């Protein structure tokens with residue numbers, strides 16, 4: 001793992017050290033976007049990640065099922081330290097049925113590796129919606145609603161220690177807020193899942209980092225915050 005932001009995997013250009021944060025401080029600061037106190041999702045006692053994946057792949061609950069090549073349930077470690085939640089599949093994910101395998105996914109893998117996280121061992125990667133919206137448009141409310149129970153089941157089954165939420169759409173959907181991602185990022189929020197609260201850290205989407213270099217530094221600070229929380233648990 002890297003300690004120096006000059007070793008940031010996303011840029012060579014960071015000169016000043018980024019601020020260090022304590023996870024407790026971050027949690028105390030997380031008050032702006034409290035997730036709704038929704039009823040705990042009920043999962044069947046024989047539910048499993050394999051069943052969720054089969055249900056996702058057979059789902060025809062919204063119009064995205066008609067245009068997808070493959071549904072993209074998610075992949076990774078079954079008892080992950082960190083669950084990464086993105087927006088939804090793009091063209092590469094639609095073609096392969098795997099999450100975050102395009103350019104943004106390659107950057108995500110680098111970012112995660114820089115703090116010791118790997119989808120092969122201690123991380124699970126999924127999306128808010130499981131089928132690609134045509135032309136990569138934003139998902140529509142009926143589509144996120146149709147997919148909500150899949151993600152709820154995955155979170156309940158995985159019981160991740162932390163959730164890293166990648167991007168505006170995922171953060172706003174899961175926190176039921178219209179607060180901009182620039183205000184949501186950088187602090188942990190307690191995300192209620194059943195009878196537990198999972199520390200939930202919104203950050204910028206890797207695609208946004210590819211489009212805008214200026215976001216790389218705050219994204220790196222978010223990763224450092226996650227690393228500090230993992231080390232402090």
Ligand code: URA
Nearest residue numbers: 086087088089099100
């Ligand atoms: N962007 C996402 O949000 N998810 C993916 O799986 C790929 C790109």
